Amino acid sequence: MRVVLTGGGTGGHIYPALAIGREVTERQPGSSLLYIGTSRGLESRIVPEQGIAFEDVTITGFRRSLSWENVKTVVRFVQGVRRSKQLLRKFKPDIVVGTGGYVCGPVVYAASKLGIPTLIHEQNVIPGLTNKFLSRYVDAVAVSFAESVKYFDRCSNVIHAGNPCASAVVHAERDRGFASLGLNPGTPFVLIVGGSRGAKALNDALTEMMPMVSNLPQVHFVFVTGDRFYEATSLQMKQLPSTIAKRVHVVPYINNMPEVLSAASLVVSRAGASSLAEITSLGIPSILIPSPNVTNNHQEPNARSLADAGAAEMILERDLTGGLLYSHINAIMGDSARRSLMAHASRELGMPGAASAIYDQITRVNRKR
Template sequence: MKIVVSGGGTGGHIYPALALIREIQKEASEAEFLYIGTEKGLESSIVSRENIPFKSIHITGFQRKLSFENVKTIFRFLKGVRDSKRLLKEFNADIVIGTGGYVCGPVVYAAAKLGIPTIIHEQNSVPGLTNKFLSKYVDRIAICFEEAAPFFPKDKVVLTGNPRASEVLGHDGTKGRLSAGLKINQPVVLIVGGSRGAKPINEAVLKSLAELGEKPYQVLYITGDVHYDEVQKEVALIGSPKNVIIKPFIYNMPEILSGTDLTVARAGATTLAELTSLGIPSILIPSPYVTNNHQEKNAKALSEHGAAVLLLESELTGKKLTEQMDQILMDKKKLSEMKNAAKELGIPDAANRLYALMKELVNKK
């Protein structure tokens, strides 16, 4: 099978695509892949490091206000469609899947017009503009949250989950704890604000450092590279408790997550897929700076099922954060209930579900 994957702009669109590719490669080594993205997007460097054939087109996203740039974007879209058709024909694609970002627009649209089977994968509970547009033309729409279904044509929607959920399974949590300098026999809270960190979360943690030092659990606190030096200056003044380990970034997240009892994080779709796949309770602090406030809606999809606690950034303080951590970790019954609730929401075989959907469409062709 010759598979074209397109997705870009943010890691939330790129990493699920790569997870899907890796899982398909395990099951079907003969499968061939072509990734179509933009030269200036994150996907350009990330995909190249994975040794996956990569081609680029030039396209920009629409601005949400009236602008002459949108006129230029229309012309870029039309050229992107022409370029995409050429690439798809050269590759002789059997199926095309878009995992989000404006680059998917011309690529998936071109495939639909060529009669190539198409799928879009929506990671969030509220879809973006590109997937809403493409939903009229694609064969299937794969979703990760049931809350996303009403935004799309009912007969096209399939709940598959996020392929990243498959990648975090089967890792050694003990190895993860040891690699981070954590104790084996004490509960672990992972606090992370994303790859670049989150200043409000960092500020809340710093204000509660002294109090955290007295807790019967340990904290692995990931500041993000951008904020690490600033945090360390503050820690030098406050003092760092022995049970709090501070790092700028970690590269073995699946192992770390496997050894985690509770996670404090933003509410990006990939993060939630990983947490529910492993059945990890969470305190979710959605970023208020994302399109359609989708992180808060993602978080509610977990909190309303008892798998997470939703804590808005506007209400975040060091005191509130530690109180929530205590209430979960020091109540074994509550912790167990949240673990079970998270596990019930997880779709650990997401990559296999998506691949099965792809094979079904190709066989129907």
């Protein structure tokens, strides 16, 4: 099978596309992949590192207010469609799969106009502008959250498949996660992650909270700061009493996140769609602090979906303090029955077979054409 993947700007669009690509090559060895993104997005670095052929188009997003930039975006879109048609005619894909982000627009639209089968995947509860626009042209839509289906009424073929990133973590080895942190298997720990670059609000709350954790003497804390906050946070944690400091593990980044995640007793995290897919696939209880600095505030509906199901607690960033974060962590880690109920609810939401479901949809769409 020859598949074009497109989507970019953030890892939330890129990693689902790569997960779909992996599923295709595993199910059909010998398949060929081409990724079309922008030269300025993260995909221009991440995709070639995965050994996947990469081509770029130039496109920018629409602004939500009247702006001369929107006229320029229309011009770039037309040029992007023209460039995409050239790339598609050359590669001759069996299907084009888009996972959102502005670059997805001209590529998927061009494919539909060339009569090439198309599928888009939406990661968040509230769809992005690009995917809503494309839904009237594509052959199929796959969504991560059941609540998203209603937003794609212009497409007759919509499936609730889950997020393909969930499929990548199901075989993670817990013992290797403990070992990589220098912890004995079964040690209860709270994994605190502020995203790939870290989050100042979460960093400040954690620093404020740490002197309070003496009431949880058996619990360790693993804080992934991001590079920019690592040095300052490490210095602050070294000033804690030794009884607490020895239970605090500060790292800038975790390379084996699936293994560490599978070993965690509780996760404190932003509410990016890929992260939530991994958390629920493993059935981990969580405290979610959605970022307010994302398009359309899409992380808050993501977090609310888990909170409403009993799988997570949600704290809005404007309410976040060290004391409030501690009270939530203490309530969950101090009550094994509650933690077990949250884990069960999380697992009920998990869709570890998401990549396989999307692959099956791809093959169905391809056969119909």
